[in-house]
Amino acid sequence: MKFGVVVFPGSNCDQDCFYVVKDVLKKPVKYVWHKDANLSGLDCVILPGGFSYGDYLRTGAVARFSPVMKHIADFAGKGGTVIGICNGFQILLEAGLLPGVMLRNRGLHFICKHVYVKTDNNRTRFTSLCNAGQILKIPIAHNEGNYYIDPAGLEELRDNEQVVFRYCSARGEISDRYNPNGALDNIAGIINKKGNVLGIMPHPERSSEDSLGSRDGHLIFKSMVNWLETKRL
């Protein structure tokens, strides 16, 4: 089993994701330069956080045109496992691999802090080791995490159980008070219909070791490894 971490110019969580896979999960991993077309031999592709192309036009809007994105679409089309974290999520939205868009945080500020998310769907390859409704403490760090989709789209997300994580309180209460960025319905992470592509705003790679104040993000990576090894939820 092998992970690939995509590097766009301006990615800045690529090394953090690489470290978690290599040193915490102890699984093989390599960097994939955004101009490389070769995803062969990879079982999982991570689109890391950061500011690809400076996020200068709109987050993810330039990165979606990188040569690697066409190959990621093919890879995902064939059922390959793809996780986009923060900027990676934004890129997946721009590339149309996930539905919806990201708006600026409603407070108009960048926010970096630990938040809580509730696992709305634990029957995915990204959450199978979480309990139903498990509350995870994972930090966010973004300027544009205010997820939006039209009412029909939201209906569809719900019908297909595509909403995987929602912002909540430490005790699991979901309300506007515990919504850090204004995201519709407190949405923090969604999957595609096929269930093999996850976009998540919080950073699981920043909460995979006790010394960083939370190991909850580790559950997401471990679920992925579990699925890749057994192909069972």
Add this chain to the structure above:
Amino acid sequence: MIKPDVYHSLGLSDEEYKNILRILKREPTPTELAMFSVEWSEHCGYLCSRKWLKLLPKTGKYKTLIGEDSGGIIIDDLAIVFKMESHNHPSQVEPKQGAATGVGGIIRDIFTAGARPIALLDSLRFGPLSQAYNRYLLAGVVDGIQFYGNCVGVPTVGGEIYFDESYSGNCLVNAMCIGIAKKNELSQARAFGIGNSIMYVGSSTGRDGIGGCSILASNEFKEGEEKRPTVQIGDPFTEKCLIEATLEAINTGYVVGIKDMGAAGLTCCTSEMASAGNSGMDVEIQAVPRREENMEPWEVMMSESQERMLVCVKNGKERQVREIFLKWGLNASVIGHVTDDGLVTIRDNGKVVASIKAHSLTKAPIYDMPSAKPKRLKELNKLRLGRIPKPADYNEVLLKLLRAPSIANKAWVYEQYDHMVQTNTVVLPGSDAAVIRLKGTNKAIAATTDCNSRYCFLNPYRGAEIAVAEAARNLVCSGGRPAAVTDCLNFGNPEKPESFWYFKNCVEGIRDACKSFKVAVVSGNVSFYNESPKSAINPTPAIGMIGILNDANKACSQNFKQDGDVIILLGRCGEELGASEYLKEIHHLTRGDAPKLDLKLEKAVQDTTLEAIEKGLVNSAHDCSEGGLAVALAECCISNEANMVGAVINNLNYDIREDALLFGESQSRIILSCNSRSVKEIDKIAKRNKAPYRIIGLTGGIEFRILSGKKELINLRLENLSKEWRGSLPAK
């Protein structure tokens, strides 16, 4: 014939101009005049300060590295490189870009040394938030820091913000960056080896920032001046690519030397790299990538466009180095080569427009400035405690102090900064010092910036000593052993004897305190001319200090962890109210003397704390600073919003005035909390180190109470304290 008003407008004096004529034995060309004016500006040449900076210790308990643009220490096989630098005047003029480019510049100083930047800190000073322009500055500076730091992927883990009237009209923005490298992989800012190539990499050159260092940084602000065109514009995306490309290029072994084009741009890089390498350099400026048309040679040499560097590359390896920069979408052009004539020769289409000995550009004149103690100080230092009325309600005083912007919680600021990227921040912002683990080792670095400028205003020597002592104390509270210092010395106009007296005394204070802690000053920066039409700023020698934790898992934070812990106070409470936040906020007085500092006592308290933390005996540690014991204890109770822990304090030394006991700022005090089982052991450690030690109370409950016998001095609910402390920033 060059007229005096021409060189005067470039900031050169008659004497300096005569000097240039003597060196060149002819009249300078316009390009040469421009080059001298920037290299001999106070900002680049340190004309007034150099004599005094030599006093600062360059060696300490760790092996030091003193580079051209930064410095550091060696720990095992790692080099830890760090430096703090000011970007005050640009930030006052255009806060977002001023602060952003300050961050960008200090990061470049670190990675051009071959070190990967791992942390940023910012020491900020503004005027009171009651004034709209100061609120604009605070919001703009914070926006600039987040805009740049977040994008480049270097966590902003700490720093400090203070507000004082003296900064109205001249805010301070001091940015510090820390980087790490394998000790044998460092690079130098030098050019040598005849025939080696000089390569320009990074962004193209425009007219932005021309004269930034000579005009903006080396003059005081006057009424109604428009200086916006002299501020540079930052591009953090390019910087991020530049970091990766530069570290990759250095790794090839083909880079002889490399330097950031910061202040004074190409002039500074060509002359200083040649001078440091004892070489010459022949450069064709038509080869410099440009973003504007029809630029004059002197404009190209003076431009402070950001995200550019000059690289000396081994002859024959230009293609390999160029390819790395091209891969990251950056310019990389050979613009010249190293010579052995010691001359910086600048050509424009082959025609020589400047030819100057590199050494003469970099050896700016040294001035011995006159100094004089301000006459009003004698009167200001007097404080008759008998005339200070005692407050009727200490609860009200405490709440007011917690609301004071200098003391209030700064989460509104640091939550706008990505302080977790790189996944090394094990003690997050908001504690005494941030702690950053070093992956691949068990070790961690603690980092802090400190300076109480009111102390320095009333007593510069001791104020500077206290800045060093407090920085060390903050590191110790996080479990770090103080290791080395960078300083950013912010003062008024050095040509005014009173300003210069402050500078001299502060440097002496830093020297003596650093010697006492056996820490070297490995890098630093001087910023003079921090004056507004009204007055000079308070002298502000900001101290950036790093400490080492041998075991990252032993990192300690300031908040009480659980009910039933014993609260211990190390150190002594004196009847000292001079220069305190309490006098300023409650009695509207900036008077008296800075608190006393006994470096022996300081060391005893710090050694006790370190030993107790390293032995795992302590659950929290917090130093007493602005607002004194009551504020420090309140912070211990409420600083973790998710788990606030109350306290009852009932065993203080009640011999002194109650307001001095609660809010006085006696130095060398640390509050510990520990399990009752650990008390005996900590007592022993304190006795062995001869540190004054006292059990003052217990944690627990939903209130913070301080009792004197049966009398309740303080009794406040935690949520009430928290609301005041957290609700003050942002200023509406």
